Amino acid sequence: MGVLENRRKETTPVPAGNGRTGLFSFTKTLSSLSSFSLSIPNSIPPSPLHKFSESMMEENVENAELMITKWDPDSSTKYEFLFQENRKEAKDFIKCVKDLRRAMHFLVSENSVSEKLVLAQNLMQMAMKRLEIEFYQILSSNRRYLDPGSVSSRSSRLLAWSSSRSGHSDEEDYVGVNDDGPMASESISEEERLSELAMSDLKSIADCMISSGYGKECVKIYKIIRKSIVDEQLYHLGIERRSSSIINKMNSQVFEHHIKNWLDGIKIAVKTLFHGERVLCDHVFSFSNTIRESCFTGVTKEGGIMFFMFPELVAKSKRSPEKIFRLMDLYESITDFWSEIESIFSFELVSPVKLQALNSLLKLGESIQIILSEFELSIQKNSFKIPIPGGGIHPLTNSVMNYISFLADYSGVLTEIITDSTSPTESLLPESYFESPNQNEGPAAAISVRLAWIILVLICKLDTKAELYNDIALSYLFLANNLQFIVEKVRTSNLKCLLGDDWITKHEKKVRQYAANFEVMAWSKVFSTLPENSSDGMSPETVKARFRQFNLGFEQAYRKQTSWVVLDGNLRDEIKVSIAKNLVPAYREFYETHLVALSGEKDLEVLVRFAPDNIENYLSDLFHGTAISGSSSSSSSSSSLSRVSRCLS
Template sequence: MRSICFSPKTISFLSSPRSSPSRFSLPATPLRNLSESTIEQIIENASSMIMKWNPETSAYANVTSLFYENRREAMQFIKCVNDLQKVMHLIVSEDSTHYRLIQAQNLMQIAMKRLQKEFYQILSMNRAHLDPESMSTRSSRTSRSSTSDFEDDVSPDDDLRAAGDSISEVEQVSSIAMADLKSIAECMIAAGYAKECVNVYKIIRKSIIDEGIYRLGVERISSSQVNKMDWEALDLRIKNWLEAIKIAIRTLFFGERILCDHVFAVSQSIRESCFNEISKEGATLLFGFPELVAKSKKPSSSDKMFRALDMYTAISENWVEIESIFSLESTSPVRSQALSSLIKLSESIYALLSNFESSIQKHSSKALVPGGGLHSLTSNAMNYLSLLGDYSNVLTDIISDWPPPEKSSLPESYFDSTDSDDPPAAAISTRFAWLVLVLLCKLDGKAKYYKDVSLSYLFLANNLQHVVFKVRTSNLQYLLGEAWIVKHEAKVRQFAANYERLAWGPVFASLPENPTAEISPEEAKESFKRFNISFDGAYRKQSVCVAADPKLRDEIKVSIARKLVPVYREFYDKHRSNVGGQRSIGVFVRYAPEDIENYLSDLFFGTIDSRSSVSTSTTSSRQRHHA
C-alpha cells in the first residue's frame, strides 16, 4: 500500500496538463514589478516549511504525522504550498527560464509527497470516525477552506467552533478529519496532483465499501449458483439481503457520498469519478441479486412470491434515496441495475400470481372433506390471498400495467364492488375479486361430489364463511369492499338455510302443524313415534357434520333449535300423558325438550358417537321424567 501511494512522481508541474481552479487568482502585479526579494522570500519560506517535513531528510518527519502533531502548522504548510504554487504560475507566465523555477518545482514535488502521505494517514487512522455510518448520521457540515491568496494564518478550528459546542466528540474528530482531507485535496488538485490524491482516496474508501457489502452478507453469486441452491439456502440469502439493503443505502452509500462530496467539493468531475469508482461495484452487486432470484428456476411456491414482493418493496421504498445517491451520470448503470431488478421482480410476481390462479383451476382432487367441513384448498388459498393483501400498495403498482381478467363468462355482480375512480386501485381490486371468484367456482364444483345434497350446502356454507372471515380480518376488506362482504355473508346464510331445510326439514314436518290440537291417544303415539324415527335418523346422520366456524356453528344450531324445540315442547306438554300409562310413555316418549336441546348443542363438531349419545341421554331422560 505504501509503495502504491507514495511512489515518486515523474510528471513535473510544468508538464502537467492540469490547471489550477480559478479561485486561486493571480496577483494583478506583473512579475517585473514584483521585487526579486519578494519572490525569493516566498520560496524560502516554502522551502523552510517543506524541508522541515521532508520524510527523506528527516527521521522525525518520516514517522510523524504533520496534521496529527500540529494542525496549526499543518495549515501553515498548506498555505506555503499554495503560495509557492502561485509564484510558480507567475514565474512561468513572465519568464519560463527563471532560475528559481527548478527549485520551486523540486519543492513542490516534495510537498506533494508529504501531503499524499498525510492524506493516506488521515484516511487510515480515522477509519472509525469516517465510517459511512458516522457520515450518514452527522449533518453534512462543510468546513470552508480558510486559505486565500497570501493571507495570514487562520486556524480551521475557528470554523469548526461555528458548528456548535453541542457536537459530540466523535463528530468533532470526524469533522476535523474531513476538514483536513478537504484542505489537502484542494491543495493537491490546485498544484496539478489530483490523480495522486484521488488514487489514495479510491484505494482506501473502496476497500471500506467492499468490506461493508461483504459484512452485510452480500456476496458475488452467479445465476447458475442460484439455480443449484435449495430453497432454504436461497431464502437465507434473501433475508440477509433484505436487511443489507436498508443499511447499505441509508448508511454505507449515503455516508460515502457525503464524505466524497465534502473532500472533493472543489471539483464536480472528480467527485463524480471518485464516488462512481468507489461505489459502483458494490452497488451493482447489491442491486443485481434480486434479478438473479427473479430469474431463477425455483418452484413456483408461495415463499418465493412473498420474498419477491419483499425485495420489490425494499427497492421501491428506497427508490428516492437510490436516485439521490446515484444521481450522477457516471452512476447511471447502478440506477439501471436497480430498475432492471424491479422489472424482473414484477415479471416474476406476475408469473407466480398466474401460477397461483392456474393451480386453483387445475385442482383435481375429488376427495370429500368429512362432514362437509373446510377444504384445504380454501384455507391455503385464503391464507395466500390475505397475505398478498398486505402487499396491496406494491401490487397496485405492479398489477396496474397487467391486462384485466376476462369477465365474459362470469357474473358481473362479482365486480360491482370494485369500481373506483382510481384506475390502479380498481385494477388491484378487480384482480383480487377475480381470484376469490376462481376459488369459489372451484369449490362449487367440489360440492357436487357429495351424494347428500344437504351436506354439499353445508360444505359451501363452511368454505364461503371461511372466505368471508379471511376477507373481513385482513386488508382484503379494503380491496373487495363492504358491499362484497355483505353480499357473500348473505350467501353463507342462504347455504346454511338450504342445508337446514334439506337435513332437518323432515324432522320439522314430523310434528303436527298445530301441536296443541286435540288428537286421540293413538294419533299421539303415532306422532311421537314418527318424530322419534325422524329425529334419530337426522341426528345420527348430522352428528358427523362439521361447522368449522364457531359463529356459523352457533347460528345453525340456534336456527334449528328455534324451529324445533318450542313446537316439540308444546306437543310434549300437551300429549305426553295421552299415550297411556308409564310403560307406554317410556316406549313412545323417548325425548324430553331438554334432551333435544342437549343433542343439538353437541352437533357440528364432527366427533360425536351418535348411538351411544342418544342411548345415554334417552335413558337419563326416562329416569328423570318417569320417576
Template sequence: MPVKVMRGICFHPKTPSFASPSRTTAPSTPTSRHGGGSVSSLSGSAIEKIIQEAAVMVEKWNPEATTYARVTSLFYENKREAAHFVKCVNGLQRAMHALLLEDPTSAKLVTAQGLMQVAMKRLQKEFYQILSMNRAHLDPESVSARSSRVSARSSISDYSDDGLPEDDASVAGASIFEVEEASSVAMADLRSIAECMITSGYAKECVSIYQIIRKSIIDEGLYRLGVEKLSHLRIGKMDWEVLEVKIKSWLDAVKVSMRTLFTGERILCDHVFASSDTIRESCFSAISRDGAMLLFGFPEFVARSKRSSPEKIFRLLDMYNAISAHWVEIESIFVFESTATVRSQAITALVRLGESVRAMLADFEASMQKRSSKSLVSGGGVHPLTVQSMNSLSLLADYSNIVVDIFGDEPAPAESPLPESYFDSPHREDGPTTVISQRIAWLILVLLCKLDSKAKRYKDISLSYLFLANNLQHVVSKVRESNLHSLLGEDWITRHEKKVRQFAANYARLAWEPVLSTLPEDPSAPLYPAEAGEHFRSFNSSFEEAYRKQRSAVVPDPNLRDDIKASIERKLGRAYKAFYDIHRLTVGGERNGVAFARFAPQDIGNYISDLFFGSGDSSNASSSSSSLSSHRRRSHTSH
C-alpha cells in the same frame, strides 16, 4: 448513542441531504487564496522568498530526510504548522507558474519542482494517514452529523428522555461531540490536502489513495451486511429456506446502505473534492458503483429463479417495496451520469420483480383451478385449499399499495369474466385500486368455483351445502378481519354473508326436513291413538337416522354453528314439543307413553346442541345408537 455504535458498520446518518455548504463552494484560485496579486505580477524577490520559505518547511517534513519526519504526522502533531505547510506549497505553485511565464529554463524552476515533488510525497503520506487512522471518525454517521452541533445537543436530550441519569447523558453527549469533532477536523484536513494536490497537478495520486481506502470501506460494509456476490445459477439451486434468510439479510442491507453507507460516502466525497465536480463524480462512481451494482443485482437474480414456494411472492414484494421506498435516495445519491448503471440496475430489479409477481399470481390462480376435486373434508369442514388461499390473499392485501404499482399500468379488461355483481360495491371507480380489487375478487371467485366442484362430490347433498357454508364463512371472515375488507368493500361482505345463510338454510332443510315431515302439519290437531303412535314411531326412527348422519358434521365458526343450531331448534324442536305435549298421553297414558314417545322435547335440544363439533362419523352407527338409547333412558327416568 454510544460511540462504539456510531463506529460500527451499520451506520445511521442523521442528514441524508447532499446540499451541504461544502458541495457548493467554488474552488479558490491561487490569487484569492494567498493574496499578493496575480501570478504574473510576482517580482523576482517575491519568488525567491516564496521558494526559500517553502524549502525550509518542505525539508523539515521530508519523510526521507529525518526519522522524525518519517514517523510523525504533520497534521496530527501541529495543526498550525500543517496549515502553514499547505500555504507554502500553494505559494510554491504560484511561484512556479510565474517562473514558467518569465523564464521556463530558470534554475529556480528546477529547484521549485524538486521541492514540489517532496511536498507532494509528504501530502500523499498525510492524506493516507488521515484516511487510515480516522476510519471510525469518517463513518457515514459522523460525516453527516458534522455540519450541525444541534444534533449532539438533541442526542443528549434523547438520552435524558430515555431515563439515563444526567451524568450518563452528559458523558454520552460528550462522546458524541468528540466523535463529530474528530470527524469535522479530519474532513477539513482531507479537503485542504486534496485541494492543494489537485491545484498542484497531483490529482491522480490523491484520488488513487482515496479510492483504495474508501472503496474498501464500502466493500467491507456491504460484506458485513450480508451482501455477497452470488450467481444466478447458485441462487437457483438454493433451498428456499436458505434463500429466504439471504433475502431478509438483503432487506436490512438495503435500508442501511441507502440511508447511511452510500449516503455518508457521497457526503464525504462531495466535501473532500468540493473544488472539482469532475473529480468528485469520478471518485464517488469508482468507490460505490461495484457495491451498488452487487446490491441491486441480487433481487433480479431472485426474481428470475423458479420457485414453487407460495411464500416467495411475499419476499419478492418485500424486495420491490425496499427499492421503491428508497428510490428518491437512489436517484439523489447516484445522480451522476457515471453512476447511471446503478439506477438502471435498480430499475431492472423492479421490472423483474414485478414480472415475477404477476407470473406468480397467475400461477396461484392456475394452481387453484388445477387442484384435484377428489379430496373431501370430513364433516363438511373448511378445506385446506380455502385456508391456504385466503391466508395468501389476506397477506397480499397487506401489500396492496405495492401490487397497485405492479399492476397499475395494466387496464382492467373490457369484458371482465367477473359477474356483474362484483362491481356493485362503492369501490367501483376508475384507478389502480379498482384493478387490484378486481383481481383479488376474481381470485376469490376462482376459489369459490373450485369449492363448488368439490362440494358436488359429497354423497349427502345436505353435507355439500354445509361444506359450502363453512368455506364461504371462512372466506368472509378472512376478508372482514384483514385489509381485504378495504379492497373488496362492505357490500361484497354483505352479499356473501347472505350466501352463507342461504347455504346454511339449505343444509338445515335437507338434513332435518325429513324428520320434521314425520309430524303432522298441525301438531295440535286431534288424532287417534294409533295415528299418534305411528307419528311417534316415524319421528323416532327418522331423528335417530338424521342424528347418526349429522353427528360427524363440523362447523368451525362458532357464530355460524350457533345460527344453524338455533334454526334447527326453532323449527324442529318447537314442532315436536307441541306434538309431544298434546299426544304423548293419547298413545298409552303416563306409563305406556314412553314406549312411543322415546324422546322428550328437551332431549331434542340436547342432541342438537351436541352437533357440529365433529365428535363422530356416520360409520359409527352402533355407537351413536347406543348413545341415543342411554340418553333416552336417563331422560325418561328423570321424568
C-alpha cells in the same frame, strides 16, 4: 543566500522521459499556464512595478524552498508526518505551495526556461510527493474517525459549513490546522473533533494537489483506501457476490438468513455507508465536480451494484407461493429508500448502481405477478377428490384464505405492482360483485379486484368439491361452512378494507342461503312426518304411524348429523335454532294433541320416544363433529403457509 545559490547550481531540468507522473502533470500545467503569459514587447524596458513583482515571485520561490526541502520525504532523517507533527507548520506548507504556484504562473509568462522555473518545478514535485504521503497517512490512520456512519451523521453541518466558506479566498480555505472546522463553535467530543480535522486536512491537501496538477495521484490513493472500507463494511453486513444458481441451492433456513441480512442491511448501506461516502467525497473533493464524481464512482460503484443485484437474483430464483412475501419485503425496502438512492447515486458515472436498483424492482415486480398467476392457476387445478368428513373446512379454503389475508397486509406494495397489469380474466367479474362506490376508484381498486377474483376462483372450485358428497344436504353444509370461513377471514383481516362491507354482506347472505338449503334437504323428511294441521281428526292407527315415522326420521337425521360439523359457533347456533324453530312447535302441537288418544297403549314409551322438550336437547348435540386437522379457523398462520404448496397440488 548561499544555500539557495548552491541549490541553483545543483538543480538541473528533469528529462521529459523519466516516466514520473508528477512531471507529466506539471508539464500539462505549464502548457495551461502559458495562456497567462504577458505580451510585453522586448523593446520596452521593464517598469519598476514589474521589477517589484519579479522580486516578490523570486522571494516566494526561495521561501518555498526552505519549507519544502525541510519536509523532503527523500532526505528526512526520521519518519515524520507534517500534519501530525506541527499543524501550524502544515498550514505554512500549504501556503508556500500556493505561493510557489503563483510564482510559477509569473515565471512562465516571463521566461519558460529560466533556472528559477526549473527550481520551482523540482520544488513542486517534492511538495506533491510530501502531500501524497500525508494524504495517504491521514486516510489510513484515521479510518476510525472517518467512519461513514460518523461522517453521515454530520452531513447537514458539513453542508452548512461548506456553504458558509464558498466566498472565501484560497488562503482561507484551509481550516483544519486552525481547529475552526464546521463544529468548532459547538460542544463536541474528542472523536468528533479529530474527525472534523481529518476531513479538513484531506480537503486542504486535495485542493492543493488538484490545483497544482497532481489530482491523479491524490484520487488514486483515495479510491484504493475508501473502496476497501466500503467492501469491508458490505462484507460485515453479509453481502457477498452470488448467483441465481447458488441461491437456488440454499435450503430454506439459509435462504431466510440471507434475505434477513439484506433487509437489515439496506438501511445501513444506504443511509450510513453510501451516504457517508458521498458526504466525505463531496467534502474532500469539492474543488472539482468531475473529480468527486470519479472518486465516488470508483469507491462505491462495484459494491453498490453487488448490493442491489441481490434482490434481482432472488427474483430470478426458483419460485414458490410462500416466497412472494420475501419478494415483497425486498421490493418494499427498495421503494422505501428510493429517494435516497436517487440522491446518493445522482452522478452520471455511478448511475449503473441506480439502474441496478431499478432493475431489481422491475424483476421483483415481474416475479410477484407470475407467482400470483401461478397461485390462481393452482387453485383451478387442485385435484384433491376426497370429501372432507363432516362437511368441514377444506384444506384448500384454509390455505388459500390465509395466503390471501397475508397478501392483503402488503396491499401498498401490491398496488404499485398490480396497477394497470391485471389479467384479462379479472374483467369477467360481474359489475355487481362490488357495490361499495369506492371500489372502482383510486389505485387500490386494482389489488381489490385481483384478490376478489382469486377468492371467486376459490369459491367456484369449492362448488366442484361439494359435488363429491353423495348426500346433497351435506354438500350444502360444506358450502355454508367454507363460505362462512371465507367471510370471517375477510372480516377479521385487511381484506375488509380492500373488499368492503358490501362484499361481506353479499356473501353472508349466500351463507344463509346455503344453510337454508341444507335445512330443507336434511330435515324435510322429518318435517313431512308431521301433519300440517294436528287438530284434524286422525284414527289411532294413523297417529301411531305418524309417531313411528317421526321417530325413524328424527333418529336417522340425528345419527347422521352428529358426525357433521359446523366450526363457526354463530353459524352452528343459527342452524340449530332455525331447525328447532321449524320442528319443535309442530311436534309439540302433534304430541300434545294426540298423546291422550294413546294413553292406554302398551309400550307407549317405545311408540312415543321423544318428548318435545327433549328434541331441543338432542338438537343441541349436533354439528360438533370430530375436528378435522387443518380445518380449524384458529390454525396458525405459519403452518398454513407451510402447507400452501401441498394443499394446492
